[in-house]
Amino acid sequence: MAVAAAVHHRGYLTSKFRSSSPPSPPKIAAEIRGNTTPPPPISISTNPAHVNLRHLRELYAICNHSCHRFPTVDAAGRVEPVDPAKLHTAVSHSSVVVSAFTKPEFVTTQSSTPSNFIGVGGDWISRVAAPVTPENGRLIGFGRAVSDMGFTASIHDVMVHPALQGRGIGQMIVQRITRMLTSRDIYDIAALCNDDERLFFRECGFGYDVLGSTTMTYTRSASKNEPMISAGRRLLLVPPARGLTK
Amino acid sequence: MPSHDVLALPTALKLYPPIVSLDRRSQPFYPFNSPFHLRKGGRNQKVSILKAGFWESIRSGILKNNTAQVVEPPSPVEEVEELLPEEFVLVERTRPDGTVEQIIFSSGGNVDVYDLEALCDKVGWPRRPLSKLAAALRNSYIVATLHSVSKSSGEEVNGQKKLIGMARATSDHAFNATIWDVLVDPSYQGQGLGKVLIEKLIRTLLQRDIGNISLFADSKVVEFYQNLGFEPDPEGIKGMFWYPK
Numbered sequence: 001m002a003v004a005a006a007v008h009h010r011g012y013l014t015s016k017f018r019s020s021s022p023p024s025p026p027k028i029a030a031e032i033r034g035n036t037t038p039p040p041p042i043s044i045s046t047n048p049a050h051v052n053l054r055h056l057r058e059l060y061a062i063c064n065h066s067c068h069r070f071p072t073v074d075a076a077g078r079v080e081p082v083d084p085a086k087l088h089t090a091v092s093h094s095s096v097v098v099s100a101f102t103k104p105e106f107v108t109t110q111s112s113t114p115s116n117f118i119g120v121g122g123d124w125i126s127r128v129a130a131p132v133t134p135e136n137g138r139l140i141g142f143g144r145a146v147s148d149m150g151f152t153a154s155i156h157d158v159m160v161h162p163a164l165q166g167r168g169i170g171q172m173i174v175q176r177i178t179r180m181l182t183s184r185d186i187y188d189i190a191a192l193c194n195d196d197e198r199l200f201f202r203e204c205g206f207g208y209d210v211l212g213s214t215t216m217t218y219t220r221s222a223s224k225n226e227p228m229i230s231a232g233r234r235l236l237l238v239p240p241a242r243g244l245t246k
Numbered sequence: 247m248p249s250h251d252v253l254a255l256p257t258a259l260k261l262y263p264p265i266v267s268l269d270r271r272s273q274p275f276y277p278f279n280s281p282f283h284l285r286k287g288g289r290n291q292k293v294s295i296l297k298a299g300f301w302e303s304i305r306s307g308i309l310k311n312n313t314a315q316v317v318e319p320p321s322p323v324e325e326v327e328e329l330l331p332e333e334f335v336l337v338e339r340t341r342p343d344g345t346v347e348q349i350i351f352s353s354g355g356n357v358d359v360y361d362l363e364a365l366c367d368k369v370g371w372p373r374r375p376l377s378k379l380a381a382a383l384r385n386s387y388i389v390a391t392l393h394s395v396s397k398s399s400g401e402e403v404n405g406q407k408k409l410i411g412m413a414r415a416t417s418d419h420a421f422n423a424t425i426w427d428v429l430v431d432p433s434y435q436g437q438g439l440g441k442v443l444i445e446k447l448i449r450t451l452l453q454r455d456i457g458n459i460s461l462f463a464d465s466k467v468v469e470f471y472q473n474l475g476f477e478p479d480p481e482g483i484k485g486m487f488w489y490p491k
Binding site: 068070087090091093094095144147149150151152154156178182187192194198201202205212214216217219220230231232234239 | 374385417480481
């Protein structure tokens with residue numbers, strides 16, 4: 001049985017190609033959720049030098065985010081902490097790294113009260129005179145993308161501190177990632193999502209593949225004596241080295 | 247990396263040095279004195295900074311080890327440190343006319359873009375700009391190729407070398423990898439060559455402890471990948487794509 005030319009290369013999709021059938025994501029996401037609190041002053045940086053590894057690990061922990069597609073989850077529903085060395089490697093090999101900062105006082109365990117955001121009044125002075133910067137702010141959001149810098153990119157690990165979710169910060173992060181990529185003429189931007197993430201990415205303007213491709217992930221498990229590596233809670237079979245049978 | 251070990255791999259091959267403490271908030275992410283940095287010979291500086299805005303370029307100009315220029319991820323030469331390229335003869339056969347054909351597998355990524363373009367034409371893919379093709383190859387974590395080398399019997403010198411298959415994967419080198427652009431010359435299909443390419447990619451990725459391996463398969467080849475251990479939408483995980491407004 002001849003195998004066709006295998007995976008669709010997802011080729012070179014110009015914006016011209018795509019304009020034929022975009023789905024329309026809901027534009028007023030926050031209102032649909034019933035939460036109209038605007039975000040606090042946010043500084044968004046795409047400079048990887050602004051990422052403090054320790055703070056980033058803390059953010060992963062507080063967002064309960066795992067880098068494994070199928071993470072091990074304990075009885076309390078928490079994923080295991082991210083491996084620091086691997087996180088460093090992953091971030092340093094991401095083509096786009098976006099970090100979002102806000103002033104520490106805006107990060108409270110309960111949602112901030114609306115009085116913080118009255119436009120005219122005391123607040124505007126602190127916004128103008130002492131704006132939040134990556135240096136004085138606290139890391140409260142993150143996202144990264146891996147790209148071949150030619151055609152394609154995939155977005156990973158988008159997260160926002162739970163105290164500040166639902167206020168459009170995640171969308172800001174994704175928008176910055178996509179803008180960075182499209183400014184380099186990369187329009188084929190993918191994000192692998194579970195059910196919760198799907199809703200979020202839909203609101204960011206993502207949809208199912210117009211070319212109808214099937215997302216597939218390697219899941220073949222190994223049995224006891226076979227070579228394997230663990231990826232979260234899955235034990236993946238390492239294919240043996242072999243020549244052709246013919 | 248030996249190409250024929252079939253050992254159990256109970257733990258990841260930890261090839262990274264232990265992380266240096268990065269406690270000081272103002273410290274840049276890639277400290278010069280980190281052994282990690284030195285080992286990579288400056289690669290840490292080369293994370294792409296795409297189209298930095300005006301203020302960002304001013305700010306990053308102040309930070310010593312970072313510039314606002316658009317730079318690319320490491321070239322294949324530097325990649326040798328991390329991912330040793332392999333090359334071996336996959337199969338050797340003698341044709342009826344006496345010529346010997348070898349099919350050579352290589353993960354060194356030495357692909358001529360013109361050869362690749364010709365191969366893409368053969369499988370019927372639309373043309374893509376060569377500069378982008380070159381960039382995509384350069385910035386892929388692994389580029390695996392199959393070449394056919396023919397020589398007349400008795401000749402010592404290598405005969406003509408033809409690209410007959412390729413597969414590539416992008417990765418963050420730690421957790422995630424995506425396989426793109428898998429193709430085999432139609433006249434060489436049906437011999438298990440595509441399977442070899444993919445298995446080799448998976449093997450290399452897993453040996454580097456990169457456990458999230460995904461791809462986006464055309465409906466015609468979903469079964470091909472299922473046979474190789476891929477599952478469509480496992481646990482409901484699907485890919486979504488960006489649509490410009």
